[in-house]
Amino acid sequence: VSAHSDRFQYLQALVTEFQDTDSAEAKEQVLANLANFSYDPRNLSELRRLQVADLFLDMLTEDNETLVEFGMGGLCNLCLDKVSKSHILASGALNLVINCLSSHREETVLSAVTALMYLSCAASHADITSAPVVECMVRFSLSNNRRLRNLATIFLEDYCSEQQVREAQDLHTALGIPLPHSTHT
Known part of the structure; x- marks a missing residue:
């Protein structure tokens, strides 16, 4: 029995x-484990066969x-793989990923921003850099959270x-959204 079939x-x-548990x-x-496994390219063919994306x-x-x-984290890991990336884009997932930008959880938002960068290609670029997304990134770029800001x-x-950035910044200023107070620069 090969390590491949064991995996x-x-x-x-x-x-x-x-799928079977109600807990x-x-x-x-289990989802945390699957997200971790999706980080390792050696698991990609198995994860594809199991439709983990x-x-x-x-x-x-x-x-x-x-x-x-964990779903966003796993998806972000899979986006680096060309076949998975194509599947994710073909399944119309961009809006789902973009919606995760408004999560209250830092890790979810960081994974969503990273996934959008990984999913960017000629076909998806216009959606990924749509005005609402760019405005969101302008807001994040002013965050006190260093990871998110960077x-x-x-x-x-x-x-x-x-x-695109200028228009988003102008809109941000026009809306009079107060900038978060930075405790340190």
């Missing part, structure tokens, strides 16, 4: 457990914030035109 059976058991805690634990996508609309966080700044510099 498949183990991942299949995780997916089955996730929220067990679901969270779709499982992660399904989590993005859950009421349970922990399931959303990630949003990279997004604005690497994925948006100067004009």
Whole structure:
């Protein structure tokens, strides 16, 4: 028995457990494990066969914030793989990922911003840099949270035109949204 088939059976058991359990805690634990496995390229073919990307996508609309966080984290990990990226884009997931930008959980938001960068391509670029997303990134770039501020700044510099950023900044100022007070610079 190869390590390859052992890995498949183990991942299949995780997916089955996730689908069969009614315990929220067990679901969270299994999803966290699947998200971790999605970080390792050696697991990609098994995860594809088990349609784990779709499982992660399904989590993005859950009421349970922990399931959303792990689903977004797993999806973010899978976005680096070209085949998974194509599947995620083809499944119309961009809006689900964009919706995660408004999560109250830092890890969910960080994963969503990162996933949008990974999912950017000629076909998705206009959606990923739509005005609401750019405005959101401008807001994040002013955050007291250093990780979020840095990630949003990279997004604005690497994925948006100067004009898009300027328009978002002008709108931000026009709306009179007070900037968060920085406790340290």
